[in-house]
Amino acid sequence: MNPLLIVGLGPGGRSRLPQENLSALKEARAVLLRTGQHPSADILIEEGIAFETCDDLYDNADTFEELYEGIASRAAALPEGAAFAVPGHPLVGERSVARLLAMRECRVLPAPSFIEVTLEACGEPLSTALQVWNAHDPEGHFPDPRSAQLVYQVDSRPAASEAKLRLMRFFDAEHLIAVVQAAGTQEANVARVRLHELDHFEFTPLTTVFVPPVPIERPHGFYGLVEIVDRLLGPGGCPWDRAQTHETLKKHLLEEAYETLAAIDSGDPDKLCEELGDLLLQPLMHAQMDAIEGMYDIDDVIAGISDKLVRRHPHVFGDASADTADEVLANWDAMKQQERSGQPTSILEGVPDAMPSLLRAFEVSKRAARVGFEWPSVEEVWKKVEEERDEFLRATRSGDAARAQEEFGDLLFSLVNVARWHGVEPEDALRRMVDRFCARFRDMEAAAGKPLRDLSAQEWDDLWRRAKSSEAGDPAE
Structure with a gap:
């Protein structure tokens, strides 16, 4: 089968449509236009060239991706000797053509794109980098203000507004820009406005925006x-x-x-x-x-x-499902095992030894619980706290300092598990408590009126209560 012919129609003016392209369309067995809503369609009608369009797909598609896929599929199904024609240059800003090239062998007949005619209409010599992007996908582009910007498919006020907001993250709102209508046709018009005025116009599929570069030392961001x-x-x-x-x-x-x-x-x-x-x-x-x-x-x-x-969020970027945070964590652990060539590894691998001890204990506790090492209820955890408390007291009474340190660690770890059961981050809770203590103690120092070592037990207690009462929303003891 011979390659499918993809024909560029140029920007819309008859003088911009190459004679070779026009002749190819006249000789084609059938002609499919991406859209009939373009000045080049009128030229084909004048030349007596019959064609069909994909305009019906614009009304039925829910997303641009669905639209482009539908157009490409329709073009790929054309018989041998047919031609698929698109505005401008087929390889510039035509997502349907990009998909079509992956479906079927094609031959492209070029024509002037919107880029050349927009620059010509603006009278802008291009001596710096040029960034070209679609107004319907502003977040997919990162403008560098040192480069000129050419925004195409500014076909509606919402598209213009989104493009404006994106540009204003990198350019000043007062930056002078050019809004170009119907470049490359006899109806071409250029309006010079401030960036913040970009969405104050009526727009068509032939609207493009040119943003001159800014002479800055380095890019923003x-x-x-x-x-x-x-x-x-x-x-x-x-x-x-x-x-x-x-x-x-x-x-x-x-x-x-x-x-x-x-x-x-x-x-x-x-x-x-x-x-x-x-x-x-x-x-x-x-x-x-x-x-x-x-x-x-x-x-x-x-x-x-x-x-x-x-890779680790297939429930967002793939076909997997995870409806709860626990399911996400279970999937996460399974994927980490796969990433390690399927070799069994400890669930505790990856918890840094250098972490603050309280935070490390909390993470170790969470991971152990995720694979089933867990108490049946929080009441059982509290029983463990009481057990470790008693063992710590016995160790201190025996005078065995090493054992007392070990038992106190067990007691702290049990309290970490209590915090986990109640959804409390122990590291954060202790840090905030220390912050409160420091604030209260500074208040006591300021209010003491004499050296702190000279305070009686009652004066210490009074100052502490005063410091606590001065805190807004202080929890009860």
């Missing part, structure tokens, strides 16, 4: 930060940063993690935003230090965690 870190670590960078190693940065990673926890506890979103930035810097420093040595970089780190998240 994450990759701007990557460039800064690379500069700090590179030749001529910061002597302190260049002297760091993974070992010397360990303490800074811990400090920033704890400062982030404090920001979460404070309830201050501005503080949390700041601390998350400080925390983000740490893995970036580690990754880019190894990038200098040619091992891996932050993109490899992101690719690894992205693949892992998709």
Whole structure:
């Protein structure tokens, strides 16, 4: 079977439709247009070329993916000697063509795309990078303000609004842009407006938007930060940063993690935003230090965690089902076993020895319970607490310090299990309690009026009660 002919119709003006393409359509056994809602369809009518369209699929498809698949399937079923025609250039912005090329052998007759005629209409010489993206998929694109932006398929006010919101994350709202209507036709029109005015127009399938680049030193967002870190670590960078190693940065990673926890506890979103930035810097420093040595970089780190998240969430990205958090965790454990070549491993593998002991105990307890090592009820856990309390007291009375330490550890671990049964995070609970104690003690220091060592037991008690009562919403003892 001969290849299916895919014909580009150009942007809509007769002068932009190559004669070779027009002749091929006249000679075709049958002609299928992706859409008849395009100026090029009128040219075919004038030339006496009969055709059918896929416009009915636009009305019946629930999603764009379903639409493109339907168009490609219809085109793939065309008989030998037929032609499938699309606006513009078949290989530019035509998702149905991308699917069709995977279904059937094809031959493409090119034509001018919306890119050339939009730039021509704007009178914009292209001397920098150009990013081209679909207004119906704004989140799938990450604009770099140093590059010009060309947004196509801005065919409705909602699409324009979504594109505007995406662009305003990277460009100033007052940035001057061009809204281009019907580029490449006699009806071509260009409106120069501010970015925030983008969705104040009437739109058609022939509307495109051109956004000039901004002369900035580095991109906004994450990759701007990557460039800064690379500069700090590179030749001529910061002597302190260049002297760091993974070992010397360990303490800074811990400090920033704890400062982030404090920001979460404070309830201050501005503080949390700041601390998350400080925390983000740490893995970036580690990754880019190894990038200098040619091992891996932050993109490899992101690719690894992205693949892992998709792989371990088949109930979201695949066909598996998990209706509860417990089912998710069970699937997670099974997948981790598979990732280790099916070799049996401990359920406790992956719990870092360096974790804070209370947090580590909580995680170990949770994992053991997930595979069945569990008490039948919380009442039984409380009985275990009483048992460990008695054993600890006997050890202290015997004067055996080593045994007392061991028994106190057993008591703490039992209390961790009580916390787990009641849905309490023990590390978080203890940290918050210590924060409350520190705040109360500082209040007592300020209110004492004399050296603390000179306070009587009653004065200590009064000051403590005063400090507690000054806290809003303080829980009862």
